[in-house]
Amino acid sequence: MTTTDDAHPTPLPPRLLRYRLTPADALAFTSCPREIRGFSAFGMMLWFGAGGFVIAMLPDDLNLLMRALCWLVTGLVWYGLYTAFLTLGAHRAARRLVRLPQDVVLACDPTGLVETRDGSRHAMTLERIGAVSRLDGRIVVEGILADGRRGAIIVPAAAFKDGADADAFMDGLDRASAAAQP
The missing domain is CATH 2.30.29.30 (Pleckstrin-homology domain (PH domain)/Phosphotyrosine-binding domain (PTB))
Structure with a gap:
């Protein structure tokens, strides 16, 4: 009051x-940063854990520069895929709120x-x-x-x-x- x-x-x-x-109004709402908790936090940990597993599978005979390059490329690809997944989720949620x-x-x-x-x-x-x-x-x-x-x-x-x-x-x-x- x-x-x-x-x-x-x-x-x-x-x-x-x-x-x-x-739909642009709904997208502005669904794409704003939110607190990550519950299933989203668990999924994020699994996703980045899988990236760590990929890095751990690198052969031992790679020199330090090559290993660092693999870390960088894997991290960037994993982050890019994660961001694309979040963006897709925001667009889907916006379409559920306001289709037309x-x-x-x-x-x-x-x-x-x-x-x-x-x-x-x-x-x-x-x-x-x-x-x-x-x-x-x-x-x-x-x-x-x-x-x-x-x-x-x-x-x-x-x-x-x-x-x-x-x-x-x-x-x-x-x-x-x-x-x-x-």
Whole structure:
């Protein structure tokens, strides 16, 4: 909730945003760096461990320069393949989020956000908003949707009059969600 002072909180002001969400907006979100944990961390360790195994299989009779060159080439190839794999994953995730450009209506009210696009509605209450951030001019609201799934609401810069309007929306939503946390 936005507050005029700490004793008298005021609700998030009602607002209706209409904008066009494109696959580029989704790609900007899915390709941003994230914390590596769980299965991704395990897969990364296996991938680089396999690279170490390839290096360990080098013949013993190679001189130091040749061995160093093999290390360098193997490391670069392994890193290149790993980066290509991550990029492919980001593109696939972006296509799952937004396959074609879609018209979106985002309703903001004192309880949270309701995004309507492509005939479906996704609601996120203020208590379940995890993070409000800016990413390449877009505002991204991450959290838990009403159906219990993790999700994100992406609002492109074109949805706002100007940068100050976007900043005011982001700050108001951030304060309102922080005040609503238990």
